[in-house]
Amino acid sequence: MKHLRSFARFWYDFVVGDDWRVAAGVVVALAATWALVHLGVNAWWLPPLAVIALLGLSLRRARR
Amino acid sequence: MSAWVLFGTVFLACMVEAVEALTIILAAGTGRHWGSAVQGTLASVVALAATVAALGPAVDRVPLGTLRLVVGTLLLIFGLQWLRKAVLRAAGLKALHDEDAAYAKELAAARAAATGGRWAVRDWYAFTLSFKGVFLEGLEVVFIVLTFGASQHDLPMAVLGATAAVLAVAGLGLAVRAPLARVPENTMKFAVGTMLTSFGVFWSAEGAGVHWPGSDAALLVLVPAVAVLGLGCVPLLRTAPREELAR
Numbered sequence: 001m002k003h004l005r006s007f008a009r010f011w012y013d014f015v016v017g018d019d020w021r022v023a024a025g026v027v028v029a030l031a032a033t034w035a036l037v038h039l040g041v042n043a044w045w046l047p048p049l050a051v052i053a054l055l056g057l058s059l060r061r062a063r064r
Numbered sequence: 065m066s067a068w069v070l071f072g073t074v075f076l077a078c079m080v081e082a083v084e085a086l087t088i089i090l091a092a093g094t095g096r097h098w099g100s101a102v103q104g105t106l107a108s109v110v111a112l113a114a115t116v117a118a119l120g121p122a123v124d125r126v127p128l129g130t131l132r133l134v135v136g137t138l139l140l141i142f143g144l145q146w147l148r149k150a151v152l153r154a155a156g157l158k159a160l161h162d163e164d165a166a167y168a169k170e171l172a173a174a175r176a177a178a179t180g181g182r183w184a185v186r187d188w189y190a191f192t193l194s195f196k197g198v199f200l201e202g203l204e205v206v207f208i209v210l211t212f213g214a215s216q217h218d219l220p221m222a223v224l225g226a227t228a229a230v231l232a233v234a235g236l237g238l239a240v241r242a243p244l245a246r247v248p249e250n251t252m253k254f255a256v257g258t259m260l261t262s263f264g265v266f267w268s269a270e271g272a273g274v275h276w277p278g279s280d281a282a283l284l285v286l287v288p289a290v291a292v293l294g295l296g297c298v299p300l301l302r303t304a305p306r307e308e309l310a311r
Contacts, residue, residue: 010200010203014142014203014204014207015138015141015142015145016141016145017141017142017148017149018145018149019145022141022144022148023141026137026140026141026144026268027137030133030137030140030268030269030272033269033272033273033274034272034273037272037273037274038273042274042275043274044269044274044275044276044277044282046269047140047265047268047269047274048286048289051140051144051261051290051293052293055144055147055148055151055294055297056297058148059151059152059297062148062152062157062158063157063301
């Protein structure tokens, strides 16, 4: 159990890292992109905008 | 993406991981017993090879759209994490990763640990320390190789990039027998974070059904744009007063 927990912890730290809100924001932005595409909008601009917003907000939180 | 861009990206990313693994092996070898540290490293390489053999063919069977969405999402999260850390370090808001300090810490812990061997291993502590270090850093290398290689349908080139990185770091480590503190790790992390974020944006959006203007040429805009974004954040973080940013 201990090994399983530390293995899960390793993957969480590896992928999600210090700011889980970045990971959550990426998932939300891509879900919105997928939804827009299925509504007929070629939303190629949404992921880059999400990157600017998520990085900026995360750096701002870290600076506090 | 050209095969050489794939090679370069995988090479840089894997080099960062290999430097960290080397620090642990050197601490286990110098502080305890070289033979056991080498045994631990070799056992770990075998375990990693088995992992690649098990996961590699499975990744190939996933449809490309799904693969790009999943891999792109992971790369984007992972890349933003690297970029964020590299920007914070460059702005002086986070301590630079110091391989000398990490080495000294591991060495002190290795020297203080109890002695004793098991089976054919003379020093069990040195064996497990190097095994765990190489396996964990190696898993990160495997992740990078599989995601980049599978998304570009060029696993051999990704494997070549990773192998070259590991051999370069191992060669340097053998030559100097000391932690590679002079490797500009933050610059490498910045470059890798930029590449991972750019490819992550590109693949995840394609996986979600987006058609990029200019198709693959969009990457030629995305990569420099992400680099400029990261570089632009560094002076802003350095100069802005904390109260203003905290508002």
